[in-house]
Amino acid sequence: MAEQAEQRDPRSEQRVPQWAMAIDLDRCTGCEACVVACASENNVPTAGEEEAARGRAKHWIRVDRYYEGEFPDIRVKFRPVLCQQCDSAPCEPVCPVYATYQNAEGLNVQVYNRCIGTRYCAANCPYTVRFFNWFTPEWAEPLGLQLNPDVSVRPGGVAEKCTFCAQRIKRAKLDAAEEERELADGDVQPACVSSCPAEAMVFGDMGDGDSKVSKAIASGRSGQLLADLGTRPRVFYLEKAD
């Protein structure tokens, strides 16, 4: 498991949070509430039936299904897959214009304005969680009236992906600063986490040993997706060994 070197903000001397997520696969029911919540929170445009069939649908988080056994004795396992926010991300070094990089808080940020759309990041992502705006996005009325003002709408021709709800992180920080307190565990809840009815997802600061996410990661049930690739993801999957 990736141990994070403690990072401090050079100006405020405060410890920089290291965002991570733990997803309990034994609790996930595959309801896809996270998928819907993510799309509406992050202004992810719908592709339409025809384009979706051509592989143009965008889901910053998706629920992968794995089937075990033969019908009728079958067991389905669900695995929500979102950007793994890798510490050693294959998508980052290949971008010719630095449109994607890892920030101090461990997020793989995507700079939409800088992206020129080579799709090298998407080709090199082993999780296939990077998406591309094949067209200038459009929303059928009245969906266009409910866009989230905190999230930029991406133009055609640029790559995008899960941000760990960077706008919610920013909002939580501003709220804490206004109330003159430090960020507390649980202050930041990405849309997928807050919408999960089974409470299968936990988000927080893995640099803080007492946070819920740190405890989940240390639970002994935790693992990373395609860990052998050495990408050191920030998303941890909890699963009973069987």
Next chain:
Amino acid sequence: MSAHSSAQTPARSFSQVRNELLDRMEGFSPAYVAAVAACAAVVAWALFAWGYQIAFGIGHAGIRRPVYWGFYIVNFVFWIGISHAGTLISAILRLTGAGWRKPVTRAAEAITVFCLMIGALFPLIHIGRTAYFYWMLPYPNDRLLWPNFRSPLVWDLTAIMTYLTGSVIYLYLPLVPDLAEIADRSTGRKRRIYRALSLGWTGSDRQWQALERAMKLMAAMILAIAVSVHSVVAYDFAMSVAPTWHSTIFAPYFVVGAIFSGIAALVLVMAALRKAMRLQDYLRESHFANLSKLLLLMSLVWLYFTFSEHLTTWYGNFPREINVLNVREHGFYGLLFWTMVVCNFVIPLVLIGISRLRCIPTIVVSSVAVLVGMWLERFLIVVPTLSTPPLPSAWGTYMPSWIELSITAGTFAAMALLYLLFVKAFPIIAIWEYDEGIPAR
């Protein structure tokens, strides 16, 4: 067979050669005009398709998740590969002092320049925001932004620009004496243009010596640059973590494939020039025979690399790589795979390897087969890997749309068009190379 045909050719004096080659540049036959018009029409259609894609969204092309790279990258690798025909072969022949190079070099060097111009367009066609392509260049800007020098795409840009610059110089240097010759024999505006292009060439001893030195130097440098260019193109793939792309032999494998397809393109161009410009006495059967032996050699080297690559992947048995191999070698892609093997290996082996069958028509057929096979090879490297990412939930397929097909057709027409225009503007065979009286030599 070469001995017979050269024996039948009457020896010509230099002035005869000069007059004959310069005559070939004159006049526009109806067939020539028709060919130019047809090529221009196809190019115009391709430009329309590209414009349509820019105006209405790159989604009108067939690329999709997970096959984020499709025809455009295949064509990019293909054209950059073919560009190795020219300069590389010409440089090898020049450095080794191969006497039979004389009528071949300029035709080859022109292929390089045109193919690079076409190949270098594909990244622009491929990217989502074509208008901002220059953000990949390290130009001074008030936000102090640099390109990411860790990205193989930036290496690509550097390598291709270096190669293009070098190839243009390498094409231009041996043109200079011929340009001066044309200027001397023409009048008016044409004379002024060619005079300016010949850079004050008078044919003095010192100039000949300088030219000879410059060409030697460029030939040596261009060899290294050419090898580096296709290595870097291979690194676009090999630096990734995608199954079967992350391979240590990709750089030499791509260089071999590039030279292989380059020779095939050179043979095709030479056959076309020979017929259309009546150059039978210059581009003799022996030239085709020599090039065909080179082609057969590269076919064997290519087979060796392909075999090594597939054997290690298959025997290694890593599930993610086996998935890609299964996609590449079964179903529709399997058909393409075996077509590739037949085109790149079986056809050249039979038609060139059996000396009784080796003649210009069969060499041309082999070359066409090799070009088809090498295009398929690039397709089978790019698409099956991307369509089979590590997580099976993301597996997908790819079909090109009319836009990709139009642009692909357009690039072949563009190549033909550039060549058609070139042969009327410049002598396609270096005339001065036939002059035995040049003092510096």
